[in-house]
Amino acid sequence: MSYQHKDIYGRLLPFSPGKLVCAGRNYRAHAEELGNEVPDQPMLFIKPASALQSMTKPIQWPQVLGSCHHELELCLLISKHLECPSPKQAMEAVWGYTLGLDLTLRDQQNLLKAKAMPWERAKSFAGSAPMGSFIPAGEINSVRDLQLELQINGGVRQAAETNAMIFNVLELICEASSTFTLQPGDIIMTGTPAGVGSLRRGDELHLQLQGAEQHWTWKTRVAG
Ligand code: ZN
Numbered sequence: 001m002s003y004q005h006k007d008i009y010g011r012l013l014p015f016s017p018g019k020l021v022c023a024g025r026n027y028r029a030h031a032e033e034l035g036n037e038v039p040d041q042p043m044l045f046i047k048p049a050s051a052l053q054s055m056t057k058p059i060q061w062p063q064v065l066g067s068c069h070h071e072l073e074l075c076l077l078i079s080k081h082l083e084c085p086s087p088k089q090a091m092e093a094v095w096g097y098t099l100g101l102d103l104t105l106r107d108q109q110n111l112l113k114a115k116a117m118p119w120e121r122a123k124s125f126a127g128s129a130p131m132g133s134f135i136p137a138g139e140i141n142s143v144r145d146l147q148l149e150l151q152i153n154g155g156v157r158q159a160a161e162t163n164a165m166i167f168n169v170l171e172l173i174c175e176a177s178s179t180f181t182l183q184p185g186d187i188i189m190t191g192t193p194a195g196v197g198s199l200r201r202g203d204e205l206h207l208q209l210q211g212a213e214q215h216w217t218w219k220t221r222v223a224g
Helices: 028-033 087-092 106-114 169-180
Strands: 020-024 043-047 052-054 068-070 072-078 094-101 129-131 147-152 155-161 187-189 204-211 214-221
Touching (some): 072 169, 087 169, 094 204, 094 214, 129 187
Parallel strands (some): 020 187
Antiparallel strands (some): 072 187, 094 129
16 A cells, blocks of 8 residues: 555654544534434444545546545544543544545445445545645644635635534544544544535645644645
């Protein structure tokens, strides 16, 4: 596997890429745009480590399977073994944060949902989790007050504040670790805000994370 976790300074991080635990329907407006109910406990699913690819690589998907939607998500890298952590242990296990894309074959997902079948066939193809380089947790002033934004070809498609999440970062770590166990190198994807839509060949994507007087950006594109 060519993907490795890196920080924003280009350093390789000493954790093997692991599974991604992803939250579905964690922003009210997104749940509503797809006609779904807002969950009363975190809705979790897993992407395999083979879904990871660096944000610097062009996005590709099996086009015969139909549309591929962008889902912009705040992601966090876990650096410790976690089962049923205290809040303090949970937050101490976060190495850092970044933005990632939970790429979704939406036509396939709709077929699977209609048959009440699992989503993996729509969400777990190789490269379905383009991942940015990680900002060390200590360098972010307040994770509850970040703004995330995705522009495609210069137009804003998705924008939200992390304080609009239905389940916050701590709740997601506790739920994910007690449900699946988390290991160093695993990632949590915290769900997407409203504005998901189809990607097209050659699209230029600009991802931005902002805090008070803090600002990080990543870029990628869809293969032409
Ligand atoms: Zn998602």
